[in-house]
Amino acid sequence: MDYIFAEGNGREISGKDKIFGVSQLAKAAIARDGKENVINATIGALIDDEGKLIVLSSVVDVLRSLTPEEFAEYAPIAGIPEYLEILPQAAFENYRPEGYIEACATPGGTGSIRNVISNFSKPGDKVLTSNWHWSPYKIIASEIGRDVATYDMFNGSRGFNLEGFEAAIAGLLEKQDSLVVIFNAPAHNPTGYTPSNEEWDAIVEILKRQAKPGKKITFFLDIAYIDFSGDSKTARYFLPKFGNLPENILVVCGFSCSKGMTMYGMRTGAIICVTPSKEIAEEFKRVTSFSSRGSWSNCVRAGQTVLAKIYHDEALLKKVMDERAAYEKLLADRCQAFKDAAAEAGLETCPFSGGFFVTIPCENDEAVNEELFKENIFGIAIGGGVRIAISAISEEACRKVPAAIARAIKKING
Ligand SMILES: Cc1ncc(COP(=O)(O)O)c(C=O)c1O
Known part of the structure; x- marks a missing residue:
């Protein structure tokens, strides 16, 4: 980027926020085709199967009680x-x-x-x-x-x-x-x-x-x-x-x-x-x-x-941990579903065992990711691979996405 007034100080600032850009596309797809027909796997937060941010209610109660x-x-x-x-x-x-x-x-x-x-x-x-x-x-x-x-x-x-x-x-x-x-x-x-x-x-x-x-x-x-x-x-x-x-x-x-x-x-x-x-x-x-x-x-x-x-x-801590345990399971189930579906589709992923994201290494990751847009699947091309936020998509979507990625990679890279 060329600087006009600011000092560059050796920084590379692209000016484009990739995640924001793709999530805008996902939002447009939802407006066009309905949220049940779009998989928005861009968000780095835990989202329920209806697309709503999960917030621990036990934590919110404490927040609300503050003087x-x-x-x-x-x-x-x-x-x-x-x-x-x-x-x-x-x-x-x-x-x-x-x-x-x-x-x-x-x-x-x-x-x-x-x-x-x-x-x-x-x-x-x-x-x-x-x-x-x-x-x-x-x-x-x-x-x-x-x-x-x-x-x-x-x-x-x-x-x-x-x-x-x-x-x-x-x-x-x-x-x-x-x-x-x-x-x-x-x-x-x-x-x-x-x-x-x-x-x-x-x-x-x-x-x-x-x-x-x-x-x-x-x-x-x-x-x-x-x-x-x-x-x-x-x-x-x-x-x-x-x-x-x-x-x-x-x-x-x-x-x-x-x-x-x-x-x-x-x-x-x-x-x-x-x-x-x-x-x-x-x-x-x-x-x-x-x-x-x-x-x-x-x-x-x-x-x-x-x-x-x-x-x-202690009692409050237990309440928070118990509430969170249900969401830990939700994510673990999504993770397992993705793993099983990837194995079935013959899709090679980076080795993974949990967390919010899974990455599929591939050449031409931008083109592969754009190919997925056509199926209303929105991940992030991260240079050398596509990142899918399993934290943000349902277990059902986790079962669908691997085969779609395998198809997209085949189409783009042969
Ligand atoms: C790898 C990693 N480290 C640290 C963070 C820090 O997050 P925060 O500053 O929101 O606590 C994040 C958030 O996405 C992350 O992905």
Whole structure:
């Protein structure tokens, strides 16, 4: 893009919002053919079978009960104390990694990504993530003068590419003395992938091997989809593996209430560290609070208050979890239906096990996606594949879409 008045600052701004563009097409198709004849798989939120946003009513009840002071007053920069107190439980539940834990409130998980990059990498550095990734990672990095480097996420046997991951870390640490690794799991966006137990172990071993003396690795675990990655009660089982790592590995967790609490627009999240060093934990708190002050200042008090109230009241917490469990099942059933239908249609997908999205790798992804428009199926071409939001379409649609994609790929790519 050519800039007229604004400074480009090395950023690539296309000016086109792809998701918005396709969802406009889906809306036009609904107006033309009726909503029962359109599959709008563009939306990154949990939508019921009638096309309505799912919002946990138990969470809404708490929100409605707030006094004016509980939502109108400024929150402290790092977050209200009651929220900070329950954060380790909300993020880790019974699987708390051992070490010093400190946290700072952020506007959603997005804020935690900005804060981890700005505090644990230098201008001009590269941060590492997988080739399939949530595109805002790159936007956030470029906004603050960093870039993103990638490795191929999958090996030839539909597993996590441990070799590529390790080689990329080693390569970057030859040029930089510190590295931020962004790792989105379980139920990765856009693929729906969750590493196996053995893969998690191997990932930890790689971090230990590559964190050589004089080098620092910040491992940022983006758990935005953890509550919709299968059974939310056990989904966190792997977290203790990230406890008590060497001092030159800082584990940072990006926590978000957007999906798990259906509070997308309430912009409530946190950045949480786990480290064997008390001093590093205290420094973490100081620097992340400072960055918050210099960007968004404090975060939405209402969202923090709601979460604190839920976690401070056992009966209320149970109510919220029980309500959510029904939606976890809804999504798991859609996921299974998509998997079965893909197998039946001989459609190769990225390996997936849960979450909001499934990705179908293909050449000419834009053309394949446009071919699907003709069948009133609207996904997003993400460069190298088509992303389908199973969070937004019914189980019945999940049964239909794979065959349609297989047909579209055949037609476009032969
Ligand atoms: C991979 C990933 N990380 C983090 C987020 C953060 O979301 P929010 O800022 O709404 O909490 C999202 C939201 O879509 C996401 O897909």
